[in-house]
Amino acid sequence: MGELITVFRGGLWTIMWCALAFLLLAGLYAWRATPIYRIDALVKVDTRQGAKSNASLEGRLESFFDENSQAQTELEILQSNTVLGRAAQAARLDLAAVPEVSLKSPAAWGLGRKADAAADIETFNVPDRWVGVDFTLVNGADGTFTWAAPDGQVLSQGRPGDVLRASWQGSPLELKVGRLTGKAGQRFKLHRAHIQDCIDDLRSDLAFAEKGKETNVLSLVLEYPDPQRGVTVLNAILDQYGDLNIDQKSAEAAQTLAFVRQQMSLQRDKLMRSEQQLDQVRAGRSVDLGEEARLVLSRSSELDHDILALLQKKDEMLRTYQERSDVVLTLNQQIAQLQQEKKRLEARSKSMPQTQQEVLRLMREVQVNQDQYAALMNLETLNMQQLQMAKAGGAWNSLIIDRAMASVAPVKPKKGLVLALGLLVGLLAGGGLVLGRHSLSRRGIKDPQVLEAQFGLPVLATIPHSENQDLLNRRARRKDGQHRLLAASHPDDLAVESLRSLRTSLHFTLVDTPNKAILVAGASPDIGKTFVGANFAIVLAQYGARVLLVDADMRRGKLHHNFGAAQRQGGLSEVLAGRLPWYKALHHAHGVDMLSTGALPPDPARLLAGSHFGTFMAEVCEAYDYVILDAPPILAVTDAVIIGSLVGSVLLLVKDGQHPLGEIRAALQCLDIAGIQPKGFIFNEVTPLTTSPGLLNYTYYYAYQKPAE
Secondary structure, X not given: XXXXXXXXXXXXXHHHHHHXXXXXHHHHHHHHOOOEEEEEEEEEEOOHHHOOOOOOHHHHHHHHOOOOOHHHHHHHHHOOHHHHHHHHHHOOOOEEEEEOOOOOOHHHHOOOOOOOOEEEEEEEEOOHHHOOOOEEEEEOOOOOEEEEOOOOOEEEEEOOOOEEEEEEOOEEEEEEEEEEEOOOOOEEEEEEOOHHHHHHHHHHHEEEEEOOOOOOEEEEEEEEOOHHHHHHHHHHHHHHHHHHHHHHHHHHHHHHHHHHHHHHHHHHHHHHHHHHHHHHHHHHOOOOOOHHHHHHHHHHHHXXXXXXXXHHHHHHHHOOOOOOOHHHXXXXXXXXXXXXXHHHHHHHHHOOOHHHHHHHHHHHHHHHHHHHHHHHHHHHHHHHHHHHHHHOOOOOOEEEEEEEEEOXXXXXXXXXXXXXXXXXXXXXXXXXXXXXXXXXXXXXXXXXXXXXXXXOOOEEEEEEOOHHXXXXXXXXXXXXXXXXXXXXXXXOOHHHHHHHHHHHHHHHHOOOOOOOXXXXXXXXXXXXXXXXXXXXXXXXXXXXXXXXXXXXXXXXXXXXXXOOOOOOOOOHHHHHOOOOOHHHOEEEEOOEEEEOOOOOOOOHHHHXXXXXXXXXXXXXXXXOOEEEEEOOXXXXXXXXXXXXXXXXXXXXXEEOOOOOHHHHHHHHHHHHHOOOOOOEEEEEXXXXXXXXXXXXXXXXHOOOOOOOO
16 A cells, blocks of 8 residues: 555656546536436326226225336337327427538537527428438528539529429439528538437437326426427427327227127117017917016016126126126126026916917017117217217326426536546546556566576576465465475476576586575565575485575574474574574474574674674585575665675576566665675576566476386
8 A cells, every 4th residue: 555655646747637637628528518408297197997996995905916007008108119209200300400510610629619500491301212311401692502412413492481392313302491590601411310210319318207106197308408499399299199199099989989880780680670570479469468467578678677787887897806806796696686586587477378478578579679779879879979089189098287398407417527527537547547657667577588688697597386386385374384395395396497407507606606605685575585595405405415594584584484493583693692503503304404583683684794694604604515595685674785795606586577677776786786796597486378488498398207117
């Protein structure tokens, strides 16, 4: 976090300039953007048709669980292609005449005053194949205009209000311009758009919603750049919605009326046949019906009428209720009772003389047919009234509460929000630019040849990344005390082979050195100095050499963990302080003697600069073939420079992709001031994904294989 803060502070002016630039762009957009106005309307959906059926508790429950409410149905109708398409044509949204603006004009670049040229097209009829094709209108000096085809051919000339007819490529065209404004020579692109494109554009600008749950009040909102035109468009949608509703109701009423009249014709024929049969029976012989027969006839007619009425009522109830509901079951019981009574009357009539039975049956049939014919006549009259009401608009099941009304002030763009967003985006863009520039400037060295070319020092070894070492580190985190020395557990690893090649490279360079003490140093921390020093010491010991490994990082050294030492106390700091001889502070493992840091002192550099350290180095170099020292980073503290002045060889460790050239150059300058000349570089943690094969030495690809037994 501290590094990020430092980076941002260094790039403060860049961030400020980016924020200012985006703020100016946002201000320009807020100033030049076309204002958008809000047009609102309210529609109330009439649900009185279902009010009667939902009056009972069961009806209300069914309505409560019914997700497809009437309001949702009307919303879908309002958004349909039929309504929006008719409205787009009624408002002439498919006709457009766009003024052409020259690229040399400031208005074309969002500067200066907008052009006041406009054209109102009332009629523009073209064949379907020319829909979407741009024609041209050119305003004249004397109030006339010229109409030209896409290929430049002049089709006609006229004045606003004239109906112009022309032909182009064998197709008839018709044009009527209502109003035309602009200077002489102003050109307009004239075209008729596809109606589906107009519907899609209109639907994207519209918002439909029900105001509150189960209120049946629909809100229509249109966002449009021209408030007056927007009011016209939204009112056109309302009008087309009403016309569609009226047309639907009229069609339903007309269809029902036609069906009733067809049934009347059939019933009239049936009535005439029954009357003829009755007249034929009476003409043959004289029949006198007694009082009982007349009562049976009268009651039978009443029962037929009542049963028919109950059946009609049952059909109406089944539109709302289920067959097993209480209302329907009650009607079934009433119908069954009337039918039982009718059967009893029929049984009484069978006890009468045969002639009276025949006359009674025919008279009852005539009576029933007359009643049914009269009912159909009443139904015809009712449907005629409904049809007239539908055509007059009285059958519309919605009510316009508020017609379209535009807002006084534009709702878009919201200038304050636009400026705030512009400032925020500018700050983010400036911060991203600073971070990107910082990341590019800190790209680490990935090519060992760059080190040799820039600093004139050889790369003694390239050590690849070891998956086995990652496994050892994970195991060590799970189980304390387990060593993490790759050279001891995986001697055939490619990284260990690279360390063996390092031994070969150093074999000849150490001949003319004052001692065989080797310092493994680096410019920054966490680059693998401890890994290289410890494993290189084991590799040297495996060749039979006497090796001492010294953890000289008395600030953060942790080498004792790798060699199984429980604590760091009793190490280098105690030796340099004169409290302990060095040969009594050694830990032996894997053929290597290791000297830990000891208790971390408050001032390690003072101990290293004392005379005891020089004495210590002289004694251990006499006792061992190799002395490997692990020191703190060169650029962080001076410890590595002090140690480097007393050793025979300094190896500068560079981690793949981590160090920029400036960092390596600064570390070399620190050593050069003390008169220290490194023997070369060790390129550590090389991965095949970031380094090409030609940059690696042979050991990277040489796979050590044990001989077959």
